Amino acid sequence: MVEHDILVLGAGHNGLTAAGYLAKAGLDVGVVEGRSFWGGGAQTRETTIPGFFHETDSVGHGFIQHNPLLLNDELGLVSKYGLDYIYPDAQYGSVFADGTYTVTYFDIDQTCEDIARISEEDAENYRRFFEYAGKLTPMLTQSLFAPCPPFGQLMAMLETTENGRELMRALMCSSWNIVNEFFSNEYIRVALLKLTTEAMMAPEQDGTGAYLFMMLPGNHIHPYGYARGGGIQLPNSLVKCIEDYGGKIHLNSDIVHIDVVDGRAVGVTLANGEKMTARRAILSTLNVKQMFGGENPLLDPGTYPESIGYRVQRISLSSASTLSCNYALDEIPDYKVGGDINKCVVPELLPMMDEFRQHWYDCQQGIPPRNPVPYAACHSVVDQSKAPPGKATVQLYDPSPYRLADGGPERWDEIKEEQEDRVLDWWKLFTKNVNSDTILARNIVSPIDLPRWNKNYVDGENSGLGAQLYQYMSFRPIPELGGFRTPIEDLYVGGMTSHPGSGVCGGGRVPVQVMFEDFDIDFNKVIT
Numbered sequence: 001m002v003e004h005d006i007l008v009l010g011a012g013h014n015g016l017t018a019a020g021y022l023a024k025a026g027l028d029v030g031v032v033e034g035r036s037f038w039g040g041g042a043q044t045r046e047t048t049i050p051g052f053f054h055e056t057d058s059v060g061h062g063f064i065q066h067n068p069l070l071l072n073d074e075l076g077l078v079s080k081y082g083l084d085y086i087y088p089d090a091q092y093g094s095v096f097a098d099g100t101y102t103v104t105y106f107d108i109d110q111t112c113e114d115i116a117r118i119s120e121e122d123a124e125n126y127r128r129f130f131e132y133a134g135k136l137t138p139m140l141t142q143s144l145f146a147p148c149p150p151f152g153q154l155m156a157m158l159e160t161t162e163n164g165r166e167l168m169r170a171l172m173c174s175s176w177n178i179v180n181e182f183f184s185n186e187y188i189r190v191a192l193l194k195l196t197t198e199a200m201m202a203p204e205q206d207g208t209g210a211y212l213f214m215m216l217p218g219n220h221i222h223p224y225g226y227a228r229g230g231g232i233q234l235p236n237s238l239v240k241c242i243e244d245y246g247g248k249i250h251l252n253s254d255i256v257h258i259d260v261v262d263g264r265a266v267g268v269t270l271a272n273g274e275k276m277t278a279r280r281a282i283l284s285t286l287n288v289k290q291m292f293g294g295e296n297p298l299l300d301p302g303t304y305p306e307s308i309g310y311r312v313q314r315i316s317l318s319s320a321s322t323l324s325c326n327y328a329l330d331e332i333p334d335y336k337v338g339g340d341i342n343k344c345v346v347p348e349l350l351p352m353m354d355e356f357r358q359h360w361y362d363c364q365q366g367i368p369p370r371n372p373v374p375y376a377a378c379h380s381v382v383d384q385s386k387a388p389p390g391k392a393t394v395q396l397y398d399p400s401p402y403r404l405a406d407g408g409p410e411r412w413d414e415i416k417e418e419q420e421d422r423v424l425d426w427w428k429l430f431t432k433n434v435n436s437d438t439i440l441a442r443n444i445v446s447p448i449d450l451p452r453w454n455k456n457y458v459d460g461e462n463s464g465l466g467a468q469l470y471q472y473m474s475f476r477p478i479p480e481l482g483g484f485r486t487p488i489e490d491l492y493v494g495g496m497t498s499h500p501g502s503g504v505c506g507g508g509r510v511p512v513q514v515m516f517e518d519f520d521i522d523f524n525k526v527i528t
Contacts, residue, residue, distance in 0.1 A: 007282045011251070014040070017508030025516065058503065060226045061226070065223065070506070088223070088381075099337055103343075128182075129216060139163070150474050171210050200319060320363040322462060327395075348374075391440075416449075472501075485518075
């Protein structure tokens with residue numbers, strides 16, 4: 001029987017991050033992963049043809065750049081374990097079918113100068129919003145990497161200051177409210193709304209207003225990063241750290257049961273019948289819907305209050321899942337508008353406002369979107385290590401509904417080629433050289449393919465669950481689990497269904513702070 005002090009369930013970047021801190025603290029850590037590889041959503045693989053390495057889930061690493069994990073190199077990922085980020089000056093581009101475009105740079109002055117080509121008024125508004133929101137951004141980003149106080153307590157604290165009250169208002173507004181309040185030009189409004197919908201939430205959803213307060217200033221405070229060699233390099237460096245401190249990664253270890261004895265989590269049972277034991281605690285970074293309630297849960301009913309299973313299973317989903325496709329190209333895409341769009345890893349390919357809004361209405365009604373709003377991420381623009389010389393890998397990524405009104409999610413198997421062709425045709429309109437001659441191969445992943453690829457993506461949710469305000473911070477996923485402890489002794493939860501949420505942000509740093517408190521371990525001593 002395998003035995004460790006701590007079992008971490010799931011070897012995505014959140015689980016590996018948590019395991020790194022736990023191992024550095026001197027605990028004997030075992031990370032348990034059902035698949036034959038680690039990395040979760042921070043994954044780089046040959047999905048089309050040999051020699052072309054694609055990002056299968058995340059396109060890049062954004063909010064983790066604000067995390068002390070990297071800012072202070074707390075685990076030595078950069079200084080000791082080989083993690084190397086590329087930080088392009090051109091953060092991303094927004095391109096419209098009529099040839100209008102703008103580029104968001106790390107430099108705020110350069111960004112405002114570019115916006116002024118379209119609207120001098122909104123160039124001034126952009127700077128004004130950056131300066132205004134920049135006062136609030138630290139409160140938001142700092143809250144991502146530490147346990148949140150209870151929601152009511154947090155609101156009471158925010159209400160005591162002018163900046164706090166502004167942040168409360170932003171949390172209650174929609175992105176649509178905020179963007180239309182501060183900006184006037186349609187092109188700029190659409191570009192900024194698209195930025196906020198990267199969380200897979202419709203722009204008119206109440207409670208999404210805070211995204212702009214995080215994402216717009218964030219582009220100019222800590223630049224978006226692309227791990228040299230692909231996103232998998234972050235998990236690779238974490239594995240080196242864990243093993244250096246004596247931890248172990250157990251791959252091909254599919255968990256079918258979390259074992260509870262006398263109200264305490266003591267270990268797990270694997271699909272092959274083997275058991276693994278935790279002497280001190282278990283941290284699960286799996287989707288909580290796999291654990292509590294539903295069909296074949298990992299925890300037996302009766303080991304926790306019935307109300308928790310009910311409330312977990314009624315969690316709200318995001319406004320959309322995704323239809324994504326990896327393309328292997330004979331050459332790097334060349335955009336008709338030229339300029340610095342060709343320097344952007346992520347060009348956003350956008351329609352005008354009515355079509356943009358219609359896309360999200362379609363998603364919410366379970367209709368395959370009639371108006372694509374994809375990005376076309378080409379890492380070969382900055383990192384030639386992921387494709388043969390002169391060639392390119394591209395991830396074309398379009399929000400799409402999981403449950404189709406006509407035929408349910410299974411209908412995606414029938415229509416995904418047709419729907420991807422529609423997105424491809426839209427992409428071709430923007431480029432000079434994307435065509436049947438330059439496309440060498442492609443691999444489509446529809447919303448229903450997501451949970452087939454990764455069981456953590458329950459209901460096609462690569463965000464874990466929706467980022468509505470009532471599922472935010474200490475209310476994520478539900479208030480009873482928002483503090484990372486569960487009703488079962490020595491069982492903790494983390495990962496994308498817990499605070500701070502989805503995306504590559506290094507969120508595994510947060511639950512270990514709660515665990516260290518319970519273990520009487522000084523977190524500050526561990527990280528210095």
